């Protein structure tokens with residue numbers, strides 16, 4: 066009998082390209098039918114066929130409190146009663162800007178947008194406008210949303226489908242995007258030596274979550290800071306994924322580095338579409354209406370979305386929130402690593418706070434090349450076996466996973482037990 070998931074996917078493919086509204090949802094690299102979800106509560110999801118899952122995708126990061134948190138829901142309801150949108154300033158967005166500036170002090174000024182892509186795209190334009198330079202530097206396998214300048218050697222879905230650069234990006238524009246290997250200090254130094262005065266900015270995921278999970282090594286982030294300062298380039302930390310997740314103050318607080326600009330998304334909207342970019346006042350003052358860099362948005366600072374974000378940000382400030390999230394995530398990852406080791410399966414894993422990476426390789430990769438060498442077929446097999454067991458992992462070997470505060474000891478034990486069973490029959 067055809068399941069409702071399958072029926073919905075067949076119908077969707079007729080009306081929506083690939084049947085999905087974002088490519089990574091399509092299960093293309095892992096194969097099979099994407100799951101159509103109907104309901105979520107805490108750490109759990111239910112699909113259209115009524116099957117229950119423990120969720121480690123968390124809507125790709127925003128659901129740090131789990132699904133349908135009552136306080137977030139109440140805040141949304143209250144805001145919605147006053148109107149869904151004004152297209153004008155509100156006290157709520159001021160409250161959000163104040164909170165962001167307090168939690169992420171490098172963000173002296175903030176502008177709200179509606180997605181991570183808008184945040185990074187705007188930050189790049191601002192960096193170019195501020196410096197009067199055109200070239201930008203990004204790192205292979207890092208993904209900063211789908212704006213033209215940033216879809217060059219990109220991670221996430223672009224990498225999952227084997228096309229890390231996109232058709233439709235004019236070559237003349239892509240030529241302004243320079244790419245180097247993440248964690249390659251010598252290459253960065255050499256590039257800045259050769260053409261530092263032409264580079265407007267470096268944009269980097271301080272912990273990469275779009276080519277699986279890669280952590281910065283050998284003082285990489287410090288080196289980026291030093292090179293930008295020396296050559297007058299703007300350092301942009303793309304904290305869309307890491308912001309409020311790896312630590313309350315994001316990766317910049319965890320590693321003690323101050324970027325010039327920061328981009329935020331995901332957790333800041335608590336599951337509704339909010340993004341933000343911000344940083345040094347002198348740079349932010351180049352934005353219209355004060356300065357010559359134009360950036361705008363009809364729904365920017367939307368009151369309903371901002372209220373979900375504010376409620377979420379308030380709840381994650383409770384003492385030990387991030388320490389507990391880190392501990393839960395670490396226990397889950399180590400459980401899977403032990404389970405594979407006991408069965409003699411080549412597997413590794415690591416986490417930074419509530420973000421984790423699982424790899425079918427002997428050790429955790431530290432570069433794009435190392436990730437590419439991991440066993441993708443083994444990942445796909447593991448993914449499907451876990452899905453069958455009711456554990457929902459990201460449907461790609463190139464995406465980080467996420468744990469929420471709603472994940473319980475029972476969830477972790479059930480996840481490890483599922484992996485024990487899978488690896489025992491590997």
Ligand SMILES: N[C@H](C=O)CCC(=O)O
Nearest residue numbers: 087089125221222275464
């Ligand atoms: N890695 C992407 C965002 O962070 C996954 C979400 C998407 O592209 O739909």
